[in-house]
Amino acid sequence: MMRTKMRLLAGVALCLGLAATQAGAEGKPSDEISKYREMLADGNPADLVELRGEELWKTARGPKKASLEKCDLGLGPGVVDGAYAQLPRYFKDSGKVMDAESRLVHCMITLQGFTKEEAIKQWFSKPGKDSDIEALVTFIGARSNGKPIHVPHKDPKEAAMYKTGEYIFYRRSGPQDFSCATCHTSNGMRIRLQELGNLTTREGAGTAMKSFPAYRVSQGSVWTMQHRLIDCIRQARWPEPEYLSDAVIALEVYLQGNASGTVMETPGIKR
Amino acid sequence: MNKDRRKVLKAGAGLGLLSALMAVGMISPQQAQAAIGRGAFDAKTIDDVYKALGVAAPTASDQVVINASDIAENGAVVPIGIRSNLPNTQAIALLVERNPNPLAAHYDLTDMAVADITMRVKMGQTSNVVALVMADGKFFSATKEIKITLGGCGG
C-alpha cells in the first residue's frame, strides 16, 4: 500500500497539471531532487549500523570465541584504518584477489571458526533481521573515510581481475541486451531522475565507489558494494552471480581501479 | 492561573489540550502520553483527523512554513520540516492527505521547544501535506504538494 506500485505516471502527470496552476514558483526538478538529497544527508541511519558493526568487530564470537580485531584486511593484522580503500587486493594466504566482504568472511572463518555457510547466511538485511556482515562492512568502510581509494591492480592476479571486470562491464546479454556499459559510459545522463555515473572515468567511478557501503532509503537498509552489483545484474534481467563470486570481485577491481584517487566518504545515503 | 485555565478551556478536547495541561502543570508528560487518544491516527480523511483532534477548520497562515522538496525520489522516506513563527505555538501536527491514515505525527511543545521540527515520513503517492499548528489556542495550517517520482531503473 505504502509502496504504491507502478500506476504512477498517470497520477504524477495529473498532479503536475494541478501543481502548475497552484504554485507558479516551482523549483526545477533537478534542484528539488538536490534539496531532497540534502535533507536526507543530515541524519544517515547507516550511522547506527556502523556503531553496531564496531561492536560486532570487537565482540568475541563464533566457535573459537574470538573477535575480529586480528583480522588482516591487507594492511596487516588488526589494521582497519584505510584498509577498505585499498581493496580488492591479492592475498597470498588465500591465493585469491579478495574484496572487503570476502576478506571479512575469510576472517570470520579463520579467526572465529564459523563455516562459510554460517558466515554468509544473512549477507544482507531483511525486515526484522539485520545483517551482521552489512554492519561489519559499514564499520570497515567508515574507517577508510578521508583516505583515497587506491587499487593500482599491479599484481598479475589483480591485473587479470581488472581485465575480467572490464570484460564483464561491456558484456551484453539477456532479454534487454544490457551490459553495465549501457547506462554507465556516458557523462551527464539520467535514468528517470537518477544521474548515472560514467564508471569508466575517475570522477564517475569515484562518485559511486567512495560512498559505499551506503544506506538506501528505498530499501531501508545499508547496501554493500557486493549487494549493489548483484542487484544491478538482477536489474539487467540476468541470473544473479553468487555472493563473493569472482564476477562481482572482478567488477569491483575494475571500478575501484577506475575510482583510484577519490577520497572515501562513507556511509553514503542513496535513493 | 486563571488566564491559563481559560486557555485550556478554549483549546477544547483537541490537539493542544494536553500541551496546555502540561504547560500549566496539571498533568505530567507521562500522563499526557497515556492520555493522547490514538483515534486521530486511525482517521481516514483529514476532516476526520480534525474531528478527532477537536479542530475546526484551521486558518491558512504564511507564518506556518513547510520545508520540503517539491519532489521526493522515494516515497518511503520523505523529509519534511515544519516551522511556526506564530507566538506561543503549543502543538504541531503533520498530515499527508492521500495516505491511508493522514495523521503522521503530532508534537506537543513545552515552553522550551522552538516551533521548528524536522521528520521523515512515508508517502504512498503524490499528495498534499498539511502542517497543522496550534498557537495561542487557535489553529493554523500550511499546505504543500510533494510529488513522489520514480527513480532508478523503475523495476
Added chain:
Amino acid sequence: MKTRLIAVGLLAAFATGMAVAANKETSSTSEAEKAFRSSFRSDNPGYWMKRLDQDETMALCSKYKNVPPKNVKLKIERDQMATIRYPIEGKLIGDWREGEKLASSGKGGHIGFIQPDPPGTARGGNCYACHQMSPKEVAYGTIGPSLKHFAKTRGSSEEIVKYVYDKVYNSNAFTACTNMPRIGYNNWLTPEQITHIVAYVLDPESPVNQE
C-alpha cells in the same frame, strides 16, 4: 503491410552467437568468460542461464565496446533489419493509453533467488527510463533522445509509423550496438504491445503530443 507473426527466430541466433564471438578472442577473454560463467549458482535453472548466452550482435557489440567498425556495423544493421516481424492484424498504431502504461512501467522479467518478480508480473517497455515523452512527466531519463511532441515535429506519415514500429521492434536495425534494447526481437514485448507504444508516440491525442 506484412501480416505474419513468426514465432521467433531467436533461438538459432542465440546459439550461434557465442561460437562466432569466441573464435577470434584472445585467451584472456576466454579466461574472463570462464570466470564470469563460474560465478553463478549451479542450481540456476537452465532457462535462466540461457539469458547469459550472447547472439552474434551482442557478442560483436561487447567485443567492440559498442563502437563497431563500419563493415561490422553495416552487417549488424542489415541482419537485424531482416528480423522485424509485424502483428497479425497488420495495424501498426494501437491504443496510446495502453502504450502509456507500457512506457511508464519498468517492471517484469526479473529472475533469481533474491528478488524475482511475483508470478504473472507484466513486462513494461520502460521508455521513460531513457526518454522524455509527455511534457507532463518530470521523471524521465536522458539516455535516449527526447520524444516529446514526436508526431508534431516529425509527422505521422505511413513511413514514420513504420519507422517507429521498426525502431522499437529492433533498434539495432538502425543503429548497431545502440543502448536501446531490441524490444520486439528479444520477445520482451509482443508486436501488438509495440503498436500501443507507437500510438503513444504518434497519436495526436497522446500526452506525448500535447502541451
Added chain:
Amino acid sequence: MGNPMKIRATLNGDTTDIKILMRHDMETGQRKDAAGALVPAWYIQSVVVSVAGKTVINAGWGQAVSKDPYLALKVKGANKGDPVSVTWTDNKNDTRTDETTIA
C-alpha cells in the same frame, strides 16, 4: 529493548539543535512478506524528549513515520552539559531510552 539511538545535541548561540536517529522497522501493517502474508504493524507511537529533566516535546506517531526514524528539533534556554534524554515506546510496548549531553 530496541537498539541504541544516535542523539546529537549542539548549542548554537542560544538555541540547541537536537538530532535523533532511532533504529526501528516501523512496520505499517500494510506490507506483505515474501509469502504474501501481511506483516503486523509494529511502530513507535510515542517519543518524549527532555532536557535537564524537563519535557521539551511529547510526540505521537502514526505508521507513516519512516523506517529508522529521524527527528530534529530545537530548544531554547538550555546549557552546555545539560543532559538530553529521549524515550520511545512502540505499539508492542517495547521502549528504549538513550541520553547524551549538550555539546
